[in-house]
Amino acid sequence: xxxxxxxxxxxxxxxxxxxxxxxxxxxxxxxxxxxxxxxxxxxxxxxxxxxxxxxxxxxxxxxxxxxxxxxxxxxxxxxxxxxxxxxxxxxxxxxxxxxxxxxxxxxxxxxxxxxxxxxxxxxxxxxxxxxxxxxxxxxxxxxxxxxxxxxxxxxxxxxxxxxxxxxxxxxxxxxxxxxxxxxxxxxxxxxxxxxxxxxxxxxxxxxxxxxxxxxxxxxxxxxxxxxxxxxxxxxxxxxxxxxxxxxxxxxxxxxxxxxxxxxxxxxxxxxxxxxxxxxxxxxxxxxxxxxxxxxxxxxxxxxxxxxxxxxxxxxxxxxxxxxxxxxxxxxxxxxxxxxxxxxxxxxxxxxxxxxxxxxxxxxxxxxxxxxxxxxxxxxxxxxxxxxxxxxxxxxxxxxxxxxxxxxxxxxxxxxxxxxxxxxxxxxxxxxxxxxxxxxxxxxxxxxxxxxxxxxxxxxxxxxxxxxxxxxxxxxxxxxxxxxxxxxxxxxxxxxxxxxxxxxxxxxxxxxxxxxxxxxxxxxxxxxxxxxxxxxxxxxxxxxxxxxxxxxxxxxxxxxxxxxxxxxxxxxxxxxxxxxxxxxxxxxxxxxxxxxxxxxxxxxxxxxxxxxxxxxxxxxxxxxxxxxxxxxxxxxxxxxxxxxxxxxxxxxxxxxxxxxxxxxxxxxxxxxxxxxxxxxxxxxxxxxxxxxxxxxxxxxxxxxxxxxxxxxxxxxxxxxxxxxxxxxxxxxxxxxxxxxxxxxxxxxxxxxxxxxxxxxxxxxxxxxxxxxxxxxxxxxxxxxxxxxxxxxxxxxxxxxxxxxxxxxxxxxxxxxxxxxxxxxxxxxxxxxxxxxxxxxxxxxxxxxxxxxxxxxxxxxxxxxxxxxxxxxxxxxxxxxxxxxxxxxxxxxxxxxxxxxxxxxxxxxxxxxxxxxxxxxxxxxxxxxxxxxxxx
DNA sequence: TGATTCACG
DNA sequence: GACGTACGTGAATCAG
Numbered sequence: 001x002x003x004x005x006x007x008x009x010x011x012x013x014x015x016x017x018x019x020x021x022x023x024x025x026x027x028x029x030x031x032x033x034x035x036x037x038x039x040x041x042x043x044x045x046x047x048x049x050x051x052x053x054x055x056x057x058x059x060x061x062x063x064x065x066x067x068x069x070x071x072x073x074x075x076x077x078x079x080x081x082x083x084x085x086x087x088x089x090x091x092x093x094x095x096x097x098x099x100x101x102x103x104x105x106x107x108x109x110x111x112x113x114x115x116x117x118x119x120x121x122x123x124x125x126x127x128x129x130x131x132x133x134x135x136x137x138x139x140x141x142x143x144x145x146x147x148x149x150x151x152x153x154x155x156x157x158x159x160x161x162x163x164x165x166x167x168x169x170x171x172x173x174x175x176x177x178x179x180x181x182x183x184x185x186x187x188x189x190x191x192x193x194x195x196x197x198x199x200x201x202x203x204x205x206x207x208x209x210x211x212x213x214x215x216x217x218x219x220x221x222x223x224x225x226x227x228x229x230x231x232x233x234x235x236x237x238x239x240x241x242x243x244x245x246x247x248x249x250x251x252x253x254x255x256x257x258x259x260x261x262x263x264x265x266x267x268x269x270x271x272x273x274x275x276x277x278x279x280x281x282x283x284x285x286x287x288x289x290x291x292x293x294x295x296x297x298x299x300x301x302x303x304x305x306x307x308x309x310x311x312x313x314x315x316x317x318x319x320x321x322x323x324x325x326x327x328x329x330x331x332x333x334x335x336x337x338x339x340x341x342x343x344x345x346x347x348x349x350x351x352x353x354x355x356x357x358x359x360x361x362x363x364x365x366x367x368x369x370x371x372x373x374x375x376x377x378x379x380x381x382x383x384x385x386x387x388x389x390x391x392x393x394x395x396x397x398x399x400x401x402x403x404x405x406x407x408x409x410x411x412x413x414x415x416x417x418x419x420x421x422x423x424x425x426x427x428x429x430x431x432x433x434x435x436x437x438x439x440x441x442x443x444x445x446x447x448x449x450x451x452x453x454x455x456x457x458x459x460x461x462x463x464x465x466x467x468x469x470x471x472x473x474x475x476x477x478x479x480x481x482x483x484x485x486x487x488x489x490x491x492x493x494x495x496x497x498x499x500x501x502x503x504x505x506x507x508x509x510x511x512x513x514x515x516x517x518x519x520x521x522x523x524x525x526x527x528x529x530x531x532x533x534x535x536x537x538x539x540x541x542x543x544x545x546x547x548x549x550x551x552x553x554x555x556x557x558x559x560x561x562x563x564x565x566x567x568x569x570x571x572x573x574x575x576x577x578x579x580x581x582x583x584x585x586x587x588x589x590x591x592x593x594x595x596x597x598x599x600x601x602x603x604x605x606x607x608x609x610x611x612x613x614x615x616x617x618x619x620x621x622x623x624x625x626x627x628x629x630x631x632x633x634x635x636x637x638x639x640x641x642x643x644x645x646x647x648x649x650x651x652x653x654x655x656x657x658x659x660x661x662x663x664x665x666x667x668x669x670x671x672x673x674x675x676x677x678x679x680x681x682x683x684x685x686x687x688x689x690x691x692x693x694x695x696x697x698x699x700x701x702x703x704x705x706x707x708x709x710x711x712x713x714x715x716x717x718x719x720x721x722x723x724x725x726x727x728x729x730x731x732x733x734x735x736x737x738x739x740x741x742x743x744x745x746x747x748x749x750x751x752x753x754x755x756x757x758x759x760x761x762x763x764x765x766x767x768x769x770x771x772x773x774x775x776x777x778x779x780x781x782x783x784x785x786x787x788x789x790x791x792x793x794x795x796x797x798x799x800x801x802x803x804x805x806x807x808x809x810x811x812x813x814x815x816x817x818x819x820x821x822x823x824x825x826x827x828x829x830x831x832x833x834x835x836x837x838x839x840x841x842x843x844x845x846x847x848x849x850x851x852x853x854x855x856x857x858x859x860x861x862x863x864x865x866x867x868x869x870x871x872x873x874x875x876x877x878x879x880x881x882x883x884x885x886x887x888x889x890x891x892x893x894x895x896x897x898x899x900x901x902x903x904x905x906x907x908x909x910x911x912x913x914x915x916x917x918x919x920x921x922x923x924x925x926x927x928x929x930x931x932x933x934x
Numbered sequence: 935t936g937a938t939t940c941a942c943g
Numbered sequence: 944g945a946c947g948t949a950c951g952t953g954a955a956t957c958a959g
Contacts, residue, residue, distance in 0.1 A: 587957060588938060608937085611958095615939065640940060643955055669951060673943085680953045683942035691941075715943090715950095768949060777949030838947050849950040853943090857951095883943045883951090935959090943951080 004063060004262035006135040011061040012124045014142035015068040015112075018047050019101050021161065023094050028523065031283050033303075034317040035520025037093040038282055041100045045279065045287055048108050051141065051160065052270075053294075061139070063131075063265040066105045067123045070114035072419045074122075076249050083249060084194050092532055093523070095422055095444070099347040100282070107278035109270040111260075118256050121146055125252035128155050130262055145174060146194075149182040149252060176208025184217035187247035196249045197242050199235050206232070217247060272297040317516050320375040322474050327505035328378035329497065331401040333411060336380060340415050342372045348422040349415065350377075350512035351442070353431045354504050356491040359678065360433035361547065361654055361661045365405075366493045367500060368412060371508035374516065379501040379508075382408055385493050399497050409438055416442050424448065424515045426464045426507070429666070432543045443540075448511055450535040451518040453667035454527040458819070458829035462667045468510045471517055476510060477503045530826050534858060535666060537865045541878075542664045542674075544868070549659030550681070550879045550887070554650055556697040561646040564638045571635040578628040585635055588614045594628075601625055617780070641685065645694045652679045664881070671850050672826050672857035673883055682882045686934065698930035705892050705926050707876075708933040709902055710885035712921040713738055714856045715770050721917045722823070722851065723806035727799075732918040739763040745799050746792070765796050769803055770852055772845025807848050814847040822854035823914045824862075859920070860884060863909035870905045874898050887930065899924045 004010070022043025029039035048066075055061060076083045090098075105112035115123055121144070128138045128150050136154065140147055143159035148171045151157060157166035164170075171179045175186075188207035190198020202210075210227075214220035221240055227233040236243070272295045279288040280300040292299035330336045343349035350371040357363035364383060371377035384399040403411075416423060416435065423445040425431050432442050452462040460466055468476050482495045482503055492500065522528045576582045579598070583590045592612025596604030601622055605613050616636075622629040652660045660679065668675030676682040684698070685691025700706045716738060720728035731741045740754045743762030749755075761782060768778045775790035782789060797804045814820050814833045821827055828850040832843035860881065867878055867886070875891035876898045886906070890898045906922045927933040 584957085586955095589958075609958095611938085613938090636939080637941095640955080644941070644953095648954075665952095668953090671951060673951065675952055677953065680942085683940090683953070685941060687942080710943095771950040772948090774948055776947075781949070841946095841948055842950095845948075845950065853951060856943095885943085936957105937959105938957085939955090941952100941954085 004131065004134050004136055004265075008062045008131070008134070008136035008262075009059070010127065010131040010136055010138045010262065010265065011055070011064040012127055012138065012140045012142075013051065013064070013066040013110075014120060014124065014140065014144060014147070015066040015101065015105070016120055017142050017144060018044055018066075019094075019098070022047060023091070023097075028093055030520055030523075033283065034516070037097060037520070038100070038284075040094055040097045041104060041282060042284055042287070044101045045104050045108075045282070045284060047160065048104065048110070049287065049291060052108070060267070062267060063136075063262060064267050065111040065113050065127070065265045067120040067127075068102065068112070068114040069118075069120045070420070071117045074117055074119055075253075076119075079248055080197075080245055082195050082197075087193070087195070089444075090419075092528070095420075096347055096519075098420060099345055103278060104282075107270075107275045109268045109274070111265045113258075113260070113265075115256060115258065118253075122253040122256045123258070125150055125254050126256040126258060127262065127265075129254040131155075134262065136262075146186075146191075146250065146252070148174060149179055149186075149250075151179040175204060177211050181211050181216065183247055183251050184211045184220075186250040187217055187243055190246055191250070194249070196246050197239075198246050199239050199243050201231065201235055217243070270295065276300050317374070317513075319472075319513055322472070322506065322509060323375070324477065324502035324506050326375060327501050327509070329401060329501045330378045330380040330403065333403060333407065335378070336403065336408070336411055339370050339372060339378050340411065343370065343415055343421055344418070346372050347420060348372070348424060348512075348515075350424040350508045350515065351416065351431060352425065352504060352507045352511060353434050354492050354500065355434055356493055360430055360663070361549075361657070363434070364493070365434055365438060366491075367504055368408070369504040369508040371505065371512040374509065374513050377505035377509040377512075379497075379504040380408055380412075381497045381500060383493050384495065384497045384500065387496065401497060409440065413440050416440050419444060422446055424511055426467075426511045426514070429539045429543050429546075429664075432539060433547060436543065436547065445536075445539070446515060446519070447536060447539065448514040448518055449667055450539070451515070451522060451531060454531040454535055455518065455521060455525050455827070456829065457667070457672075457827060458670045459831060464507065464510060464514075467514050472510060472513055474510070477506055479503070525827070526825060527827055530824065534672075534824065534826070534861045534865070538666060538861055541864050541868060542666065545878055545880065546661050546663055548877045548879055548889075549654065549657055549661040550889070551658070551699050551701050552649060552653055552660045553697045553699050554653055556699075557646045557650050557694075560693065560697070561642055561650075564642040564646060568635055568638045568642070571631050571638070575628060575631050575635065578626075578631065585632060586639060588612075591632060595622065599626065599628070601629075637688065637690065641691055641694065645685065645691075646697075649679060649694075649697070662880070669857075670828055671854040672822065672828075672861070673853065674857075674881060676881075681880055684930070692931055695931035695934070696929045700889055700928055703892055704889050705895050705928065706930055706933040707888040707890055707895055707898055707902075707924065707926045708885055708930070709888070709899065709906060709922050709924050710882075711856070711860070711906065712923050714859065714884050714920065715852050716766055717916070717918045717920065718823075718852050718855045718859075719770060719803075719806075722855070723800075723802045724917075725800050725802045729917050735921075739766060742766055742796075746795050761792065765792055768793075769796070770849060772807070772848035774841075774845070810848050810851060811844050814843075820847050820851050822851050822858050823910075824855065824858040826854050826858055828854055855914075856884065859909045860886070860906070863906045866905050866909070867902065870901050871898060874901060887933070895926050899926075 019040055023040035026039040026043045028037060029042055031038045102112055124140055131138045132153055132155055138155040140157045141160055142157060151171050152168055159166060168179060175182050177185055185204060185207040188199045188202050189204045190196045210220050224233060224236040276288060276292055280302045283302050285302055289299045352369045353365060354367045355363040355365055366383045367379055367381040369377060369379040381402045382405045386395055386397045386399040415421060423442050425445060425447055427449045428445050428447040435442055449462045452467055465476055468474050482499055483489050522531055572585055575585055579594050583594060589611050591614050595601050596612050603621060607613050619629040619633050654661055662676045662681040663678050665675045665677060685694050717732055720732060731738055739762050740751060740759050743754060743758045744751050746762060747758055749758055764782050773793055775786050775793055779786040779789035810820060814830045818831055819827050819829045830843055830847045832839055833847055835843055874897055875894050877889050878886060879889055880887040888898055903922045907920045910916050925933045
């Protein structure tokens with residue numbers, strides 16, 4: 001072993017630069033056998049190989065290392081929280097390749113070095129300084145200008161791309177100053193890429209001029225008064241602090257603590273088995289062969305997988321059988337360490353949390369399971385109770401074999417928040433919300449439920465059981481088998497830990513397997529953008545909204561409840577009087593028998609089950625014949641309002657927060673809409689005056705205001721755009737009353753003679769079109785004869801022939817592809833379109849409606865994803881989404897600022913991906929409660 | 935558990 | 944020619 005010193009030559013390779021160059025230079029290659037993205041790894045290996053070949057000559061290095069960044073938080077972030085803040089997130093298909101580039105470096109038998117919390121540049125600086133002091137030469141393989149400050153005294157750079165050495169002269173050329181003054185120039189000029197502020201208005205040229213004139217930055221700042229240009233002088237005086245901070249940011253640290261020395265970096269011969277093993281594992285055929293030749297070894301045979309017939313047919317990875325007995329019960333920190341280490345090494349980990357209930361806002365964490373490799377999963381029990389010896393209900397003592405909660409969380413937090421490790425979950429919103437309450441903010445993450453939703457929306461549900469059975473042919477352990485059901489149901493913390501291990505670890509195992517199947521399919525199925533841009537980023541936004549909740553005034557609801565109960569009792573007595581007997585008014589069956597058998601009213605129609613239909617439309621028709629149906633309608637309305645709203649809503653007021661927290665289901669609707677549950681806050685009454693008053697109970701707290709913003713006619717606007725209806729588009733551009741305009745066009749009535757009745761009919765037709773109009777449906781809606789309704793539709797299509805074309809084209813597309821798409825590329829599968837019989841009609845109308853409803857849903861999703869940044873700094877919170885409306889809570893006084901910011905996000909939400917021919921218009925309202933805000 | 939009804943966009 | 948139909952949701956209730 002040679003002691004590093006005079007005559008030694010150290011090469012330092014900027015690994016991250018290699019990776020990004022490789023990633024961007026190559027098309028997104030995937031490994032044939034499992035679809036794993038490996039383009040960047042391939043490029044990286046080729047660059048390493050080229051490097052090795054090019055440096056075999058007489059000037060070969062004696063020592064070499066590839067240096068990588070590790071962790072995203074460095075001392076520079078502590079100096080300046082905006083450091084590198086506008087850097088784009090790592091592309092999704094690159095992330096899993098990062099650990100493989102480390103593996104590749106090691107396979108080449110080159111020292112692979114990284115230090116947590118330090119940028120590669122600082123490690124390079126430290127090693128270069130050490131080598132220089134030892135009297136050796138250094139070549140930094142990089143073209144990064146941030147490293148140029150190190151050049152000089154035996155240190156040079158080499159731009160592998162341009163095949164060019166960069167020495168003192170090269171640096172002078174670039175910065176106009178000697179290497180030792182480069183940081184001064186950078187401090188002044190700033191750097192938009194790393195978000196180093198610098199001095200506004202001063203670029204590299206000016207900076208070099210000033211430094212050369214004054215000798216150093218410090219001198220310049222001290223003598224700033226002498227500068228002749230007034231603006232420049234003022235900048236340097238005003239921004240002194242910012243410039244000094246910038247210098248600290250660009251100055252590389254030569255004193256990074258390292259747990260190795262230069263001697264450890266000595267050049268080593270590659271081991272043929274190791275490198276060829278790695279390359280064949282990656283399935284790099286030509287590179288494997290080339291390196292085998294150069295090493296004089298036999299190239300291993302790489303199994304030829306059958307070329308993929310269709311992108312959809314990407315072969316599933318080979319998995320070992322799912323075996324609940326194989327999972328690890330993590331009892332101590334030592335048990336946990338290998339799982340955390342492997343997660344770091346691989347760059348991903350599947351995570352699942354177990355809790356005492358399904359309500360994330362009102363349940364406790366019981367355990368966490370992890371899985372890094374299919375078949376290798378663990379469960380970390382945290383709050384299981386021990387089985388009691390003496391009584392039936394178990395004790396409150398903690399069970400044996402658990403790491404203390406806080407200790408385990410402290411171990412998990414760095415992993416779950418590590419930007420270099422992808423966290424994989426099934427319905428991550430749940431885990432995100434649970435762990436947020438324990439101070440852990442999971443990022444970055446993938447969600448198998450949302451991947452399935454993006455690819456398989458309309459085909460089947462996206463719950464884990466469904467996905468496991470469909471894609472893994474495995475039926476997971478039912479939760480019922482652990483918790484039981486009904487009255488005797490227990491909570492998860494009462495489940496014996498040994499049983500919990502099997503169940504919980506299996507969930508993580510299944511989730512990881514699903515991810516490995518789904519992830520490579522996103523791109524061939526062309527839903528990467530939808531998944532990455534619309535589904536996944538919505539998760540933290542919704543989590544915030546749900547955790548914020550909305551204030552609901554219990555007293556108001558309670559008062560309404562009593563009033564409703566009184567009125568109902570009165571109505572019920574009347575109804576019984578009219579019927580001549582007492583019966584359950586809430587029973588459609590009993591009501592039908594009273595109306596049609598006992599009273600022999602006309603129009604009794606029995607449905608599939610043999611019961612009379614007693615829906616609102618039937619009762620409305622009967623109301624002309626008799627008083628009883630009208631009373632029942634009134635009673636039903638009150639009953640609905642009381643049971644679903646004034647009573648149930650009170651149950652949902654959270655004990656801790658005093659607010660109501662709904663839960664949105666991202667994959668709830670096939671069209672891309674959200675759905676809202678527990679409670680559903682997307683169907684709070686508004687249409688009837690009586691129901692509308694329920695919104696008075698949704699209030700702003702003291703000192704705050706509710707602001708509601710809703711898209712005006714968004715679906716009709718989208719229809720006008722998609723079907724390309726010139727007159728409709730023009731009407732929207734002119735801000736006309738669209739229903740009146742439609743009526744005028746259809747019935748040849750001048751706008752000034754428009755009557756509310758004609759307008760109402762046109763409005764019904766406009767909506768009918770969005771739903772896939774039929775004569776029957778319109779007739780029923782407008783209560784006109786079917787022939788007349790058909791006549792309206794015919795005339796509509798005559799005036800707007802593009803609508804008919806749109807409908808025909810959409811159905812034809814659906815028939816051909818068994819799916820339709822929104823303007824943003826969301827896929828809505830429509831397998832039923834191939835059905836025969838009445839189901840075909842349903843499928844057709846659904847196919848016509850889906851792109852319109854779905855595009856509207858995409859637009860508001862985009863607005864929501866952008867909203868947190870747009871209202872950052874305003875004292876406002878986004879609380880609710882109701883399909884085309886967003887509800888905010890804002891400190892009184894800041895309403896106008898909020899409306900301005902939020903409105904502009906909403907109105908511009910389609911751009912830049914989609915340029916609509918019609919403007920999107922958002923109406924705003926505000927008030928102390930939701931009724932006023934509307 | 936399924937059907938019915940009705941609240942919303 | 945007959946059939947059955949507006950699109951998308953969730954919750955409460957009855958009845959089996």
